[in-house]
Amino acid sequence: MAAMMRSAPRDREARHEHAPAGGARAEERYSPPEEAPPEPAMSSAERLRTLIEASPDPIFMKDGEGRWLEVNRAGLELFGLEGVDYQGKSEAELSAFTPFYRQALLFCPDTDRVAWDAGKLSRVEESVPRPDGSVRTYDVYKVPLFYPDGRRKGLVALGRDITDRRRAEEERDKLLEKEQAARAAAERAERRSAFLAETTRILSGTLDYEDTATRLAHLCVPFAADWCAVWTVDGHGGVHLGALAHVDPAREALAAPGSIRVEPDLPGGVSHVVRFGQPLLCPSVADTPEARLAALGTRDPSCEELVRTLGLSSYVAVPLVARGRTLGAITLARMPGSPSACAADLTLAEDLGHHAALALANARLYEESQEAIRARDEFLSIASHxxxxxxxxxxxxxxxxxxxxxxxxxxxxxxxxxxxxxxxxxxxxxxxxHLIDRLLDVSRLEAGHLDLELEEVDLAALTREAAGELREESARMGGTLLVEAERPVRGMWDRARLRQVVTNLLGNALKYGAGKPVRVRASGDESQAWLCVEDRGIGIPEDRQPHIFERFERAVSSRHYGGLGLGLYIVRQIVEAHGGTIALASHPGEGSTFTVTLPKARAAVTARAS
Missing domain, CATH: 4.10.860 (DNA Excision Repair, Uvrb; Chain A)
Structure with missing residues (x-):
């Protein structure tokens, strides 16, 4: 390498001017001062050294064995080797002079080896830590030199500090990433808005409750979920599967509407959503039967195979609440292999739930109004008859x-x-x-004008009197009345209204008692009284029992049994106005038992009436 840096000096000839000689007198003339001899020109090695030193980039020249021959100031400063006699030493030897840069120096031969193996210019980025905790990044070029016979002659390494450029590029990349994220978010928001708008448009096209649930489920797949289950409240207050949609239409038939009922006491899952009206995000479903079944709100082991077939890895569930009324819930589920449900899915589900709840509420309101019209028409027909x-x-x-x-x-x-x-x-x-009085009673009850005139009344005596008045009617119907009300049962009640309760219940029992004996009992303790009316007649179907105390409700067809369908409604209103309750136990073909519980004290009755 020293031979590469040596060069022969160049000589210049000196020019001399002599004054003329002769016997004659020399003529005086002006002589300029002699020029200083020119300085010798820089050798090639000196010029190379000057260029190397002037470079702000670290430059290293090594021999074929990796020993340092020439390094400029920037290179020495890079490794903290200023003032160290580096020539002829390897990185392993130089690392002893600069403990902080020991690891960085020992790494250099590895990248040198890459250049030697490539046999040509190699380029690599290397990071060098600084004592102040910062890290500088260098773009390193390495050029291997070989003798004609292939032996290693030397290696030239040039490092360019690109730390600032890399930072600028990173900032640019971050800005670009933010811009792309913002654009993606805007596009997602636009798609979500379009989806919600389309959902509202399609759901508003029907007022059929079941059809609304079905449309909702299919709208969500595949945009918002791999499969969607819509849970709706039935007429008894329970929650069941209203509709199911799946990306694979063949799997939709696995669960028909109404086939799964949500168990309200289950912890977590759909049961929790319906019971507390709170949304739920489950980003990962545990691999247990309980966790999988919770997504369907059931403990039924037969539903586990259904969940496996549908495919479930994560889901979100939100309640469907409109006008303060819970109408059900919606589940948006992901299959294994799909992205896990996240907070964005929950937000979409909540927005969707709001729109869907309004549509279901409108459909339910329409059905109820139609049912009310049907009940009104039926009532008018029955009443006129x-x-x-x-x-x-x-x-x-x-x-x-x-x-x-x-x-x-x-x-x-x-x-x-x-x-x-x-x-x-x-x-x-x-x-x-009697019919007119019932109609007037309903009018008063609806207007809130049921005033109670409280006095001490003997329920047992009142029961005996009412039964006595109905014995003729009982005999005409072919039945008998059995009264168990010997001991006095006194309390603070409205005599006329309480008599109405006893008469209505006995009249009902005789009407539907199929000519069999009707038993009535009046009893009590220190604080409460009980009236029990029992028949052995046709009974009441289970699906009608929750509605039997409502206006115009009938357990059987009006074609076979007369009446306005107001008797039990009036009974319940009078009993509750007294602070009491009425319960029903019935089995079709076995008869019915109505039990009235009344508080005896005036304070309890007055508070309830208020």
């Missing part, structure tokens, strides 16, 4: 009497016939008044 029947009997009796009176034959009518006509008219007029 119920009112017409006694009116017809009254009219027939009065017309018979009037016809004989106009013909002057009234005195010729047999007395028993006149008595029978008058008794029938009296009975039908009472029945007519």
């Amino acid at each position: 119920e009112l017409r029947t006694p009116c017809t009997s009254l009219r027939l009796g009065i017309e018979a009497l009037l016809r004989h009176a106009r013909a002057g034959k009234l005195d010729r009518m047999p007395a028993p016939l006149i008595e029978r006509l008058l008794e029938t008219s009296d009975r039908q007029s009472k029945h007519l008044l």
